[in-house]
Amino acid sequence: MSEPWIDILLAPERDRLSVAEVCRRNGISRKTFYVYRDRFRALGPEGLTPRSRRPLNSPLRTARSTERLILQIRDAHPGWGARRIRGELVRQGVSSVPAVSTVHAILRRGGLLTAARKTTVADAGGAQECARA
Missing domain, CATH: 1.10.10 (Arc Repressor Mutant, subunit A)
Structure with missing residues (x-):
């Protein structure tokens, strides 16, 4: 995953292109480019690995x-x-x-619920069928 990103991040200097042009050619936003560039500069190739979007905590979750x-x-x-x-x-x-x-x-x-039987229209109509006969 990091190899294509390294190529994209180095393209502006290597190919003498603007960041906007590199982003247009690769179908990414400039904001995304700069986020990945900053990660690459700070952490090297390890900074380009995918990150989880899951929050670290859920403050509204029941205790x-x-x-x-x-x-x-x-x-x-x-x-x-x-x-x-x-x-x-x-x-x-x-x-x-x-x-x-x-x-x-x-x-x-917790697996403590049993499946409740749903009442259908056919169940409710049983008495009507008896009355018609």
Whole structure:
């Protein structure tokens, strides 16, 4: 990956071209060129390796202690759903209680949800079919 970038970064001086022309020929923005050039100057070829875009932390993510508590409550009460578990967290005075949808997502990630049977139109129409006969 770094070899094509090195060639692009050296092209303005080597081929006596403007940065804009080099970027146009290679289909990159000038901003991208300068970002990679600065990385190359600071770190050498290692600076050109792809970097993860994943954030280092997620400040809005539910605390692990709260997630563990949700899973413990569900283990103790297998019939309780996300709404009931959230209500229990509020009753216990847990700080920063997550939304019902977040509790549901935590239960799903923990593998503690069973697939609910969806009611279809055919199910609802069963009584009507009996009445017609």
